[in-house]
Amino acid sequence: MDLELILMQLFSGLALGAILVMVALGLTIVFGMLGIVNFAHGALFMVGAYAGLWIAAQTGSFWWALLVAPIAIGVLGMLIERFLIRPLYGRTPDDPLLLTFGLGYVLVESVRITFGTDGIPFSAPEELQGVVDMGIGYFPVYRLFVMGVVAGVLVLLWLALEKTRYGLIIRAGARDPLIMRVLGVDVSRLWLLVFGLGVGLTALGGVLAAPMRSVSPEMGTLVLAEAFVVTVIGGMGSLLGAVVAGLLVGVVVSMTALFAPEMATIVMFALMAFILLVRPQGLFGRPGLGA
Amino acid sequence: MTTQLDRPRSGVSRRAVLAGMGAGVGLLAAPAIVRAQAESIRIGFPVPLTGPYGAEAKDQVKSAELAVKLMNDKGGIAGRKIELLVRDDKLNAGEAATRTLELIEKDKVHAVVGSLSSAVQLAVNEVTRARGVIYVSISQSDTINEAKDFSKYTFHEALNPHMTTAAVARATFKKGAKIAFLVADYAYGHEMLRGFKRAAAEIGAEVVGEILHPIGAADYSTLMPRIRSMKPDILAICNFGRDQANAIKQANDFGMKKQMQIIVPVLLYNQRIAVAPEVFEGVIGGANYYWELENTVPTAKAFNAAYKAAYGTVPTDYGAYGFTGVSALLLGMEKAGSTDTDKVIDALQSLKYDVAKGPQWFRACDHQSVQSVLVLKSRAKSEMKGDADVFEIIANEAPSEQMLRTCAELGFPT
Numbered sequence: 001m002d003l004e005l006i007l008m009q010l011f012s013g014l015a016l017g018a019i020l021v022m023v024a025l026g027l028t029i030v031f032g033m034l035g036i037v038n039f040a041h042g043a044l045f046m047v048g049a050y051a052g053l054w055i056a057a058q059t060g061s062f063w064w065a066l067l068v069a070p071i072a073i074g075v076l077g078m079l080i081e082r083f084l085i086r087p088l089y090g091r092t093p094d095d096p097l098l099l100t101f102g103l104g105y106v107l108v109e110s111v112r113i114t115f116g117t118d119g120i121p122f123s124a125p126e127e128l129q130g131v132v133d134m135g136i137g138y139f140p141v142y143r144l145f146v147m148g149v150v151a152g153v154l155v156l157l158w159l160a161l162e163k164t165r166y167g168l169i170i171r172a173g174a175r176d177p178l179i180m181r182v183l184g185v186d187v188s189r190l191w192l193l194v195f196g197l198g199v200g201l202t203a204l205g206g207v208l209a210a211p212m213r214s215v216s217p218e219m220g221t222l223v224l225a226e227a228f229v230v231t232v233i234g235g236m237g238s239l240l241g242a243v244v245a246g247l248l249v250g251v252v253v254s255m256t257a258l259f260a261p262e263m264a265t266i267v268m269f270a271l272m273a274f275i276l277l278v279r280p281q282g283l284f285g286r287p288g289l290g291a
Numbered sequence: 292m293t294t295q296l297d298r299p300r301s302g303v304s305r306r307a308v309l310a311g312m313g314a315g316v317g318l319l320a321a322p323a324i325v326r327a328q329a330e331s332i333r334i335g336f337p338v339p340l341t342g343p344y345g346a347e348a349k350d351q352v353k354s355a356e357l358a359v360k361l362m363n364d365k366g367g368i369a370g371r372k373i374e375l376l377v378r379d380d381k382l383n384a385g386e387a388a389t390r391t392l393e394l395i396e397k398d399k400v401h402a403v404v405g406s407l408s409s410a411v412q413l414a415v416n417e418v419t420r421a422r423g424v425i426y427v428s429i430s431q432s433d434t435i436n437e438a439k440d441f442s443k444y445t446f447h448e449a450l451n452p453h454m455t456t457a458a459v460a461r462a463t464f465k466k467g468a469k470i471a472f473l474v475a476d477y478a479y480g481h482e483m484l485r486g487f488k489r490a491a492a493e494i495g496a497e498v499v500g501e502i503l504h505p506i507g508a509a510d511y512s513t514l515m516p517r518i519r520s521m522k523p524d525i526l527a528i529c530n531f532g533r534d535q536a537n538a539i540k541q542a543n544d545f546g547m548k549k550q551m552q553i554i555v556p557v558l559l560y561n562q563r564i565a566v567a568p569e570v571f572e573g574v575i576g577g578a579n580y581y582w583e584l585e586n587t588v589p590t591a592k593a594f595n596a597a598y599k600a601a602y603g604t605v606p607t608d609y610g611a612y613g614f615t616g617v618s619a620l621l622l623g624m625e626k627a628g629s630t631d632t633d634k635v636i637d638a639l640q641s642l643k644y645d646v647a648k649g650p651q652w653f654r655a656c657d658h659q660s661v662q663s664v665l666v667l668k669s670r671a672k673s674e675m676k677g678d679a680d681v682f683e684i685i686a687n688e689a690p691s692e693q694m695l696r697t698c699a700e701l702g703f704p705t
Contacts, residue, residue, distance in 0.1 A: 008516040016510055117345040119536060119565035124544075131546035137516055140544040212544065213509050214536045214566060218343060222509050257513035262476045262503040264513065 008137040009258045010251060015143045017250020018150040019209060023223050024230035024242040025157070026201035032237030033174040033194045036085065036096045041202055042224025043104035048073045048203025049210040049219060050111055053122050062125040062211075070204035077199025081192050104220075112217045124211035146208050153204070154243060161239075170194060174237075202227075229272045235285020245283060331372045332630055334359070334617065335394030335403040337415060339382035343532055344407050346561045350610025351429065352377050353602055355404065358617035358646075361597065368625050375617070380406060384414035391418045401630040404448075404616045406430055407609070409479055416445055425635055427620050429612035431455070431557065433482045436657040436695075438702030444632070446639055446658045448616040452479070454694050455556045455577030456486030458664040462686045463525060463554050463575055464496040471523035471551075472501035473514065473538060475530035480506075483529035483556040499523050504538075506530070511538045515545040525552045532559070536566045543570050558667050560607040563681050571669035571681075578665045580611035580648055581682055594647040605679045611647055618646040619653075619660070650690055656698035664688045 027041050038044075051073055052065035059065070084103065088095045123129070124142040131138040161167035170190060173180045177187050206220075213219060230249055234241025249268050256267040275282060336355055338348040352375075359375045367373055376398055380387035387406055394400045395418070402425040406412040409432040416435060419426035420442035427446045434440050435447055464470065470491055474480040484501065491498055500521040502514055518526060526547060528538050535555060542553060558576025582605040584591035594614060598606040606614065623639035624630055643652045651662040666686035675681065688694065699705045 002520075005516055005520050009513065012513045012516060016512055019510075117341075117343075118561060119533060121565065121567040121570075123567050123569065131544075137519065138546050140512075140546070142544060143512065212512075212541065214533055214540065216343070216533060216565075218533075219509070222507065254513040258517055261514055261517075262505060265505040265508060 004136045006258070008134075008139075009254050011134070011136070011139065013251035013254025014247055015139075015147055015250070016254060017247035018147045019205065019212075020226055020230050020249055021243050021246030022150050022153070022205035022208060023202055023227040024234070024246050025153075025239065026198035026205070027227045028231045028234065028237055028239060028242040029201070030195055030198035031231070032239070033170060034191050035093065036100070036195075037093070038198070039097060039101040039224070040080075040104040040107060041100075041198075041227060042220030042222075043107040044073060044077065044199050044220070045202045045206040045209075045223050046217060046220035047076075047107055047111065048206030049122075049215050050115060050206075051203065052207035052210055053120055053215055056122070062128075066204075066207055069207050070200045073203035074196045074200025077203075078192050078196035080199070081195035085195070086188065086191075104224075108217050108220070115217070117217060119214040119216040122210045122215050142211060146212075149204075149208060153201070157239070166193075226268070229268050231282075233272050233275050233282055235282030238282065238284040238286075241282055241284030329369075329371050331374045332368060332624065333374045333376055333398060333400045334620065335376050335378065335391065335398065335400035336405045336613075336617075337378045337380040337387050337390045337394070337403070338405050338613075339407050339411070340377075340379040342382040344382060346565075347559070347607070347609040348407055350561070350607045351405070351407070351613035354598070354606055354610045354613035355617045357597055357601055358614045358621065360601070362618075362621045362625075368621065368630075369628055373621065376400060380411055380415075382408055382411060384411050387411045388414045388418050391415050392422075395419070395422050395424055400424070401624075402427070402620055402635070404429065404613075404620055409434070409482075413440070416440065416442060419444055423632060425620070425632055425639075427616045429609075429616040431479070433486075434478070436659050436701055438657075441657060441703070443636060443658075446619070446653055446660070448619060448660045449612055450577070450579050450662070450664060451659065451695075452482040452556060453486045453489075453696055454664050456483055457490050457694060458666050458686065458688050459554055459556060459575065459577045460487055460490030460494065460496075461688075462666040463552060464491055464494045466495040468496045468524045469499045469522065470496050470525045470527060471499050471518055471521045473511070473518065473526065473528045473530070474501060474503050475506045475534055476503040477506050479531055480529045486556070487527050487529070496525075504530070504534075507534065509537065511541045512545070515542065515547065518542075519545070519547065519550070523551050525554055527554050527556075529556055531557065532562060535559070536562050536570075539574060540566060540570050548573060557608075558669065558682065559609065560681065561609075563669060568670070568672040568675065568681070572671045574669045575685070576667060578608045578667050578682075579662070580606070580608045580615075581665055581667055581684060582606060582679065583682070583684055584648060584665070584687075587687070588647075588649050590645050590647050590649070606647075615647050615651070615660075619644050619651070622646075652690075654692055654695065654698075656703045657695075657701055659695055661690045661692055661695065663690050664694065 030036055030038050048069055051069040055068050056062055056065040085096055128142045128145050130141050132141050173187055173190050181187050230245045234245030253264050257264040338351050340348050355375055359373045362373055378390040380390055403419050404427040406415045407430045412428050412430045425444050427448050429449050431449050433451050433453055472484055474484045553574045555576035558578055563571050582595050585595050622644050623635050623642050627634040627638035649663050651660050654661055667682035668685045670683055
């Protein structure tokens with residue numbers, strides 16, 4: 001087994017990890033800020049892919065889909081928060097969990113009824129097709145593009161949370177919503193925005209994944225499981241955790257694929273079990289918060 | 292005897308035909324009334340209407356209903372009308388067994404046709420074997436032919452992995468060619484792999500590596516660098532449905548097609564439509580049916596025309612199994628002149644039929660349908676003359692018992 005192959009495998013793992021990060025981010029933001037475990041996350045990922053598909057078909061451009069679909073689905077997310085989840089605040093955590101679980105089914109069935117159970121073709125735009133010679137091997141241009149987009153989103157998210165007033169309020173609101181309310185901040189509007197952001201991120205993940213994987217109503221199911229694994233490994237609610245764990249899982253899966261490909265899916269669950277044994281709160285999780 | 296179904300009466304509804312026929316029979320021959328009022332022949336049809344193979348299952352239902360309609364238009368069998376009882380097996384072995392049992396116990400079906408996945412098919416087979424009901428299976432499997440699973444009540448209408456892989460290998464493998472395998476880690480993948488490896492050994496091709504992947508994996512990117520490093524001439528992707536679409540799509544993203552020929556054991560029309568032409572371009576695979584067969588086979592032309600008149604589209608490969616499977620059973624009942632299980636089994640064993648794809652018959656020892664095997668190549672977008680013009684037939688192997696494993700090899704006494 002030569003060095004080039006191992007390097008190439010590492011790189012494939014990072015690219016796979018970038019997609020995992022994209023999906024896990026929204027899940028962890030919503031949990032970290034609102035304390036809601038969103039079981040509809042995978043379905044919203046799928047809805048994002050279909051929205052992208054529809055917009056691309058209407059406008060004939062992948063770029064419009066990439067821009068508009070996450071915003072549109074983000075707004076849908078805000079409607080979901082306002083009218084479905086908000087009435088459940090203050091109840092036990094099981095209620096929003098059951099609600100989002102059911103919502104996921106409703107979304108999948110709605111898409112099945114509207115678009116059918118077959119997949120629908122969706123290709124990367126012409127300018128992003130093909131492969132690039134990286135010196136260690138050939139790699140699809142589109143996957144490099146996805147890595148770039150994810151990196152860009154991370155930087156923007158970090159800037160927004162660390163450098164803006166809204167970011168400050170969001171971080172404070174996650175720590176102690178009661179004090180924020182006492183200080184006169186409209187916490188419910190904050191939560192509305194955060195939920196919309198989380199949903200928008202997963203929708204963006206769906207649009208990004210659409211040209212790589214076939215678009216089908218079931219595409220969100222597997223993604224949800226992966227997102228949970230990444231979130232738990234990184235620490236529930238930790239953004240840095242989601243990023244590190246996403247890349248870590250990608251690389252571990254990839255390296256396993258090199259030596260024992262049939263184990264590639266199981267290994268991420270084994271990793272999660274190991275982390276939970278050694279560090280129950282996850283890599284970057286705070287003890288007591290969701291652990 | 293070669294039987295050919297009538298051409299369709301397009302534009303006339305089934306109900307009108309039945310009503311007219313009933314009236315005519317009543318006027319002409321009084322004794323026939325007794326027969327016309329006789330109990331209808333009921334055929335159970337469990338298929339996975341919901342789930343990932345829903346599209347194929349719906350096509351199977353359409354084709355099966357067409358077969359029933361054509362036979363009813365001719366006056367049914369011995370004056371008895373035929374009814375198709377479709378049930379959703381949800382691609383789940385337990386669900387399929389329950390539905391099949393209900394069909395037999397409650398609905399009192401005379402025979403069962405159907406099921407699309409190999410695991411589900413074996414569950415249906417268990418039930419029909421235990422109850423002594425005829426079952427015409429329309430899903431690919433090798434094990435159902437083997438002596439340990441054999442039941443005299445079971446007829447296997449679908450191709451089996453051994454047949455498709457051998458045909459595809461004969462069309463693509465050459466002596467000394469290097470073959471790599473990407474295989475779904477379950478029964479179907481393993482059976483396809485075994486078939487291809489056997490063919491490779493016969494032809495003298497070299498196997499350079501095999502990679503197993505979990506069924507239902509979403510991302511195959513991490514497997515691509517290793518496949519490339521094996522430097523194969525041919526990559527055989529042995530999985531099904533969406534797994535196949537995703538694996539081919541991602542192999543294409545990694546530019547694999549420039550270096551190797553991609554082949555699959557079974558190339559599906561619906562899957563090709565669900566992905567883009569450029570993704571499948573040049574991929575070679577086996578099939579039981581493709582509508583373009585109409586250029587050389589008269590019954591294919593009649594089947595396509597009937598299908599088009601009823602549904603406005605061309606029939607698909609897995610869908611066609613619904614037609615050939617139900618037609619074979621009905622012809623067997625017609626030949627037996629009754630629905631008596633033993634008589635129908637005898638009739639089916641000696642039946643030669645040609646309903647959509649040229650001559651077919653069931654081999655005596657294992658009840659496998661001997662039939663032609665197609666090898667298809669996916670067309671480039673620029674070569675397509677229409678939306679349905681997705682494949683080119685590059686080989687059509689004539690039916691022969693030589694293409695099956697021998698009865699002795701399957702464990703039958705010789």
